[in-house]
Amino acid sequence: MIKLYNVSKTYAKSMTKAVDDLTLEINKGEIFGFLGPNGAGKSTTIKMITGILTPDSGTIELNGINIADNPVAAKSLVGFVPDNHEIYETLKGTEYLNFIGTMYGVPPAELRSRVEEYAALFGLTDALPDMISSYSHGMKQKLSIVAALVHEPKVWVLDEPLTGLDPQSAFQLKQLMRKQADQGNTVFFSSHVIDVVEKVCDRIGIINHGKLVAVDTLENIRNNDKVSLESLFLTITSDGESK
Numbered sequence: 396m397i398k399l400y401n402v403s404k405t406y407a408k409s410m411t412k413a414v415d416d417l418t419l420e421i422n423k424g425e426i427f428g429f430l431g432p433n434g435a436g437k438s439t440t441i442k443m444i445t446g447i448l449t450p451d452s453g454t455i456e457l458n459g460i461n462i463a464d465n466p467v468a469a470k471s472l473v474g475f476v477p478d479n480h481e482i483y484e485t486l487k488g489t490e491y492l493n494f495i496g497t498m499y500g501v502p503p504a505e506l507r508s509r510v511e512e513y514a515a516l517f518g519l520t521d522a523l524p525d526m527i528s529s530y531s532h533g534m535k536q537k538l539s540i541v542a543a544l545v546h547e548p549k550v551w552v553l554d555e556p557l558t559g560l561d562p563q564s565a566f567q568l569k570q571l572m573r574k575q576a577d578q579g580n581t582v583f584f585s586s587h588v589i590d591v592v593e594k595v596c597d598r599i600g601i602i603n604h605g606k607l608v609a610v611d612t613l614e615n616i617r618n619n620d621k622v623s624l625e626s627l628f629l630t631i632t633s634d635g636e637s638k
């Protein structure tokens with residue numbers, strides 16, 4: 396479960412709020428798609444949920460744990476796939492996954508079997524003994540997806556995870572998101588691409604200029620609005636990019 400109450404963030408030297416009074420609750424067992432144009436505040440929100448940035452005001456809880464009060468306990472629940480896939484280039488794939496797994500206290504046998512399973516799913520098995528510096532962008536992206544799952548996170552947060560992913564891996568990732576949600580975990584991912592969100596999510600939030608402008612189930616959006624999500628999104632964000 397992810398709860399944000401009146402969360403705001405302004406970057407130093409900026410005149411405007413990157414995230415403006417955001418209140419949002421995402422339940423266990425749910426895949427939530429956070430949709431918005433470039434610069435809307437998606438990554439800033441995600442960095443606050445994962446504890447990388449501290450909100451200026453407001454509260455964030457993960458499964459009932461307040462991040463500000465119990466940062467380590469809250470962060471241990473999270474698996475995070477960042478949008479830049481900047482991972483330790485000087486390690487081998489296996490070393491990186493072992494490092495992450497050990498940091499999260501995953502028992503070695505379980506770590507081995509999870510790495511085996513997830514690496515196979517993304518066609519990474521043969522590359523694991525190689526240095527990460529030799530990986531393509533897509534392989535780094537897949538490694539960072541696997542790394543985010545080895546400790547079986549209760550809250551899985553992914554920033555633009557499907558951007559640039561090959562079709563097979565995108566399919567596997569969507570299946571994994573559903574599997575995580577079906578196991579009672581919470582999945583939160585951002586995208587600026589409607590098609591992706593439309594296909595995978597249970598509920599959608601649209602953010603523009605740091606403000607949440609719509610939240611609803613995909614079903615309600617389809618049934619009530621009589622317009623496609625695409626036209627709704629375009630209407631709401633009709634001024635295009637927020638900068």
Ligand SMILES: Nc1ncnc2c1ncn2[C@@H]1O[C@H](COP(=O)(O)OP(=O)(O)O)[C@@H](O)[C@H]1O
Nearest residue numbers: 406413431432433434435436437438439440638
């Ligand atoms: N490190 C930063 N310093 C200053 N401004 C930033 C920084 N990161 C993002 N911003 C600004 O905050 C706003 C929201 O950005 P971001 O959260 O990255 O949006 P999104 O992920 O939706 O594209 C934008 O106006 C962006 O330029």
Ligand SMILES: [Mg+2]
Nearest residue numbers: 437438439478
């Ligand atoms: Mg972003």
